[in-house]
Amino acid sequence: EIVLTQSPATLSLSPGERATLSCRASQSVSSYLAWYQQKPGQAPRLLIYDASNRATGIPARFSGSGSGTDFTLTISSLEPEDFAVYYCQQRSNWPRTFGQGTRLEIK
């Protein structure tokens, strides 16, 4: 099973700042990595698929990069609605696995 490790566990930033979230895989997942945003009481929302492709309707301030084992989600300038939990997920191998999540909180 591929283990995804997200860091940091919690990130405290202010609106307008840049956020950098990391996801590291225990073995290569090529570019088969996605990022999701989840707010309390809501279902996850797809942000980025295949490492660097923004999903439909996702603002340009969200970007993804990386391949192999190291991936990054960057939010260029935080908006108030961006404070949430973010998960990465790989679809390279079965079982599909998620990272444990990064909580992005308002400083």
Added chain:
Amino acid sequence: EVQLVESGGGLVKPGGSLRLSCAASGFTFSSYSMNWVRQAPGKGLEWVSSITSSSSYIYYADSVKGRFTISRDNAKNSLYLQMNSLRAEDTAVYYCARDRQQLATTDYWGQGTLVTVSS
């Protein structure tokens, strides 16, 4: 608009069974692979099972293999999860979710249905 609506959750005793359903609309259901993903209270996301568009390929997490069965009825635009031998650790919100293409990234999610396993 893609819509996925789960139903069938509730309170069940350990060892009991439950069948979850997911009604899909707003897209050609028979062309997409589908998934169940769960989230225990206050915890992260856990992939449970996936099924291809024609049910040719089915995958399960080790934690549910042999106890859960995923199925679909393309004529009814519906996805199912039969859950047997339920355990306390199966307590979670269960999400129905669509892949953007056959076995590609999961893109749309329902709002979830809560399953509580407790005596």
